Amino acid sequence: MTMVKDLPVDDRPRERLMAYGPGILSNAELLAILLGSGSKEKSAMQLAQDILSQHRESGVLALATMSVEELMEYKGIGSAKATLLAAAVELGKRLGLNTTVQKPVVRCPADAADYAMPRLRFQQREHFAIILLNIKHHILSMPIISIGSLTASVVHPREVFKAAVQNSAAAMILVHNHPSGDPSPSKEDLNITRQLMEAGKLMDIPVLDHIVLGDNKYISLKEEGMIQ
Known part of the structure; x- marks a missing residue:
């Protein structure tokens, strides 16, 4: 087995990052740096390549859906590495939500989506x-109210408005995901919206x-005329 330390300096992910910046590294190299080390049988680079090769369709995006427990199923990834990867993915998501210092404003459904x-x-x-939202429709925050199953979540109005009052919100937009990938609203979606x-x-x-x-992709119930 070829370990990362046995590779020429120019082929080592850490050294390449320091010399050329992270933008030049492949997804496998970046993942290998986060892993730090592999197992007795595989180097960190080989382990990273194995993980990505098992998710050829989604590639590195697969990491965004993997739980700590799922990551630990790979030999060579214990709780410490799994939590490090989960933390790195979450930071990436939050960076995507905070691209500007100024609070974003919602002018249309696309802005909210x-x-x-x-x-x-x-x-x-x-x-x-x-x-x-505040009175000028700047976004104050987006608290998660409920986490459900693959197909449904249970929403209690008291929790919704408790969060709104605590944040001194002037208005709100409801939002939820469909893990199936199809945003078509269900009868239950319409009922809870009206409620x-x-x-x-x-x-x-x-x-x-x-x-x-x-x-x-998304569907706005307001835009589709499903609510007034």
């Missing part, structure tokens, strides 16, 4: 969140829309 997509697109269970819209009227925190996310 663009904000929520990086965080929810790769979730393997249904996540129900709310995009909280929360009625509660919003009582609380004086209007529910402006409900965005259902699929695989890099």
Whole structure:
């Protein structure tokens, strides 16, 4: 077995990163740096290549959907490496959500979908969140209210409006993902939307829309005329 330390200096991922910057490295090389070491049978580079080769269709994006437990199924990845990889992936997601210092503003459903997509697109269970807005429709935060099964999440109005009140929100947009990749809203989606819209009227925190996310696509219930 060829270990990373046995490779010529110019072929070692860490040395290449230091010499040329991270942009020149392949996905396998970047993953190998995070892994740090492999197993007795495989180097970190070989282990990284094995992981990526088992996910040829999605490639490095597969890491965004893998749990710590799934990562630990690979020989050579223990809890320490698995949690490090999970943390790195989460940082990448958060960086994608914070591309500007100024708070993003929601002018149309696409703005809300663009904000929520990086965080929810790769979730393997249904996540129900709310995009909280101030009076000028700048985004205050997007708390996750409920995490459900592959096909459904349970949403309690009290939790929705508790988060809205705590953040002094003037309005909100409901958003959740469909792990199937198909954003078509279900009957339950429509029912909970109407229920929360009625509660919003009582609380004086209007529910402006409900965005259902699929695989890099979305449906706005407001835009589709499914809610008024």
